[in-house]
């Protein structure tokens with residue numbers, strides 16, 4: 001499932017992020033690529049230990065913790081501290097699959113990447129190219145979102161970033177280990193939760209909502225790994 005979350009960050013916050021990122025020291029993105037991905041990757045990233053990356057990343061995690069659509073779609077167990085990348089001057093990232101298992105922080109805690117997230121920090125009009133193209137069972141989907149919007153997609157999918165031929169594309173990116181590892185099961189739970197929310201908003205009778213809510217929690221109990 002591919003999920004778009006609109007306005008995760010408001011315009012004022014995006015502006016503050018961009019000002020901090022403009023002042024930051026960027027490094028070659030090859031430093032964090034595996035040998036296979038390194039052959040197709042050309043971009044810049046903030047170092048993992050950058051104070052700016054840490055501060056902005058924590059802000060993103062705080063916002064997502066109170067974001068009902070994110071919680072419903074991702075059912076997060078653990079989240080990789082957000083990182084930041086910059087593509088310009090033809091920068092691109094060819095087709096690749098993200099690493100399945102990652103080590104987080106100095107204590108090198110293990111994280112399984114179930115979902116990948118890209119949070120756009122530039123408006124599409126400010127650069128040409130830079131589409132995130134994701135292979136799905138319905139064919140390739142191209143994603144280029146407004147500043148502050150975010151896409152969630154299965155980490156198992158083949159994806160790439162097309163060359164940025166004008167301007168610069170700045171994004172935050174990170175991975176999520178979900179309580180529900182299987183994308184199909186997680187999608188069913190998301191659809192059920194969204195239906196319950198819609199029925200609640202439409203003032204559906206509580207006696208009709210109760211069994212559906214029960215089914216949601218009992219499926220989650222069955223599928224969640226905690």
Ligand code: NI
Pocket residue numbers: 096097098159
């Ligand atoms: Ni990737």
